[in-house]
Amino acid sequence: MHKSAPLLAAFMAAALTTSVFAADDTAKAATPTIAADSTTDGSVTVGGQKIAYQAVAGTITVGATEDADAQLGPDGNPQPGTDAALAAASDKDSKDKPPVARMFYVAYFKKDVTKTEDRPITFLYNGGPGSSTVWLHMGSLGPKHVVTSSDQHLAGAPYKLVDNTDSLLDTSDLVFIDMPGTGFGRLVGKDKEKAFWGIDEDGHAFARFIARFITKYNRWNSPKYLFGESYGTTRSSVVSNILENEKSIDLNGVILLSQIFNFGADIDASRLNPGIDLPFETGLPTYAATAWYHHKLPNQPAALEPFLKEVEEYAFGEYAHALALGTDLSASEKQQVAEKLHEYTGLSVAYLLKADLRVSGGGFTKNLQDDEGLTTGRLDTRYSGPSLDPLSSESEYDPQSSAISSAYVALFNDYVRRDLKYGEGQTYLPEAQFDGHEWDFKHAGNPISVNVSADLATAMKTNPRLKVMVNGGYYDLATPFYAAYYEDKHLPIPQSLASNIEFDWYESGHMVYVKDDSLKQLHDRVSTFIRSTEGGNK
Known part of the structure; x- marks a missing residue:
């Protein structure tokens, strides 16, 4: 990376x-x-069960550090006689203290627990x-x-x-x-x-x-x-x-x-780390799921999960082998891989060849729906939004976060x-x-x-x-x-x-x-x- x-x-x-x-x-x-x-009371109904809780x-x-932490009392103030207490009592400005x-x-604590x-x-x-x-x-x-x-x-x-x-209060107390x-x-x-x-x-x-x-x-x-x-x-x-x-x-x-x-192995920075192809392989199933969701596949499968199993096998089979060959991959083999990636991602063969079969996360989210002037979400690729710059090579914001x-x-x-x-x-x-x-x-x-x-x-x-x-x-x-x-x-x-x-x-x-x-x-x-x-x- x-x-x-x-x-x-x-x-x-x-x-x-x-x-x-x-x-x-x-x-x-x-x-x-x-x-x-601040302590307050509330209730919520989960699975038909009313749960009273204290927040x-x-x-x-x-x-x-462990030593500094050990010198703090339960209220967060230094315990008497410690170095922290001496520092707190000194005339030093707070910005100079430990x-x-x-x-x-x-x-959130469930009430009435035995x-x-x-x-x-x-x-x-x-x-x-x-x-x-x-x-x-x-x-x-x-x-x-x-x-x-x-x-x-x-x-x-x-x-x-x-x-x-x-x-989850029906099962566990919760601390955010x-x-x-x-x-x-x-x-x-x-x-x-x-x-x-x-x-x-x-x-x-x-x-x-x-x-x-x-x-x-x-x-x-x-x-x-x-x-x-x-x-x-x-x-x-x-x-x-x-x-x-x-x-x-x-x-x-x-x-x-x-x-x-x-x-x-982060897909966002994948192109900044040449020679490491794992992000493209692990990211391919998500590209395929996203293209399936937005109906961008040339042949739309009926169900998502069987389709993803096929893509996963390809990602760590033929695709991984092709990427591992690097510049030894022949032009005809490269064309075949690009055509298969087109079937799985909906991206054009020309773009995939231009990307050397390696599409970054930002490149994918910018180009998948580019023909509609849309950028695809990153945190959640079900979301879409207008592209900020139609000429950019990668997405410039996340529509899901904005939403x-x-x-x-x-x-x-x-x-x-x-x-x-x-x-x-x-x-x-x-x-x-x-x-x-x-x-x-x-x-x-x-x-x-x-x-x-x-x-x-x-x-x-x-x-x-x-x-x-x-x-x-x-x-x-x-x-x-x-x-x-x-x-x-x-x-x-x-x-x-x-x-x-x-x-x-x-x-x-x-x-x-x-x-x-x-x-x-x-x-x-x-x-x-x-x-x-x-x-x-x-």
Whole structure:
């Protein structure tokens, strides 16, 4: 993929997040006020069962290192007699004090539970890196759901927020966590961005948050699950290893949605990494699914999934062989491959030949519906929108992100203040304000490229009972579903542990839950996964 950390950071900020919002002076203050936690009550009906719950919105403060974190008390303030307490009592400006992250969260606890300590608890977060968890919170398995019932740009406000009949509260308590520096959370102290904005730094911050949370709410003996989306799956791989092998916190399960572990196989930057053809091979099934959805195939198959099986076999058979030949591929063989790709993608043979049989994600989304003046979605390729520049070679925006982001942000800002009674007078940051700061993509001393597969593999080997659930959308071109399948089939684990991983695919995109049918499937499958793994002897 990219060899330059600045380039990678710039790419990821644009690629795996949705949009960036400006913060006001309060958001940038050196010592923001810590608001008190807010506790409210609510109810939601799932599967005909009315579930009463308690919601807690607040922050938990974590240190930038294990030693610094250990010096913080339960309230996030330095414990008396520690170095942190001395620093806090000094005359130093807050920007020169040790860095801490005040991480915002919303937790939902089912009421009237006989043994709270036995009830499963699931920690959920989005990715980016740089994103808050507004998307999972408002769209997936919480008690409320943003209505997005079609693949069209939503009409303007007022948007519609409804009770989520597919909430996971029937099975597990839920904790939605915002990344350090997003939501109502803030970073404070010297070199605060450097202390938390990086693969390893972020992973340790989330692990410390989880340890503090289960201490605060006495959930050490509860069945525990991680649920990450997009870069959140990258984070989950890292966090699972930290929890298992640094904090002695066994997990019952890791739930991955729209997975990316190996950034060197990313379809968005595929043409920036010549000689690495894996992204084109794992991306081909998503191209085929998208062309099928938009009826761009010269011979439209009746059903999607049998068609995809055929494409998958071709992708890692004849297509992979042809790409491996490089310049040794004859002109006639190249023509044959281009014609087959035309059958699977709907792109013209001339374009495929011009692209040397290697079409990037942006090239595909710009050209698939170019004859109609449309750009195809990236996060969810079911969506389309007018092309910004008809002469551009690659897409210049994501129609899916543009279609729904305003609704999610508006409804959360209303919901958190009106229903959860939190955030009055504060600015909620859907995205981190990088402002020139770079995300540190160095991980565990790997000088080549980001690949966190070994982290999850280590967690699985040191805890052979750990189960993994992989979820993905057929129409996701940000993190193609077959790339996730390939990554997990190549984890460095013994074959005996391969059965600990299950795969679940949906006729939706990156945010599979924006489609009602897929949301119900997600709930049912995740609920079954948790129920099958929550018992200590199962």
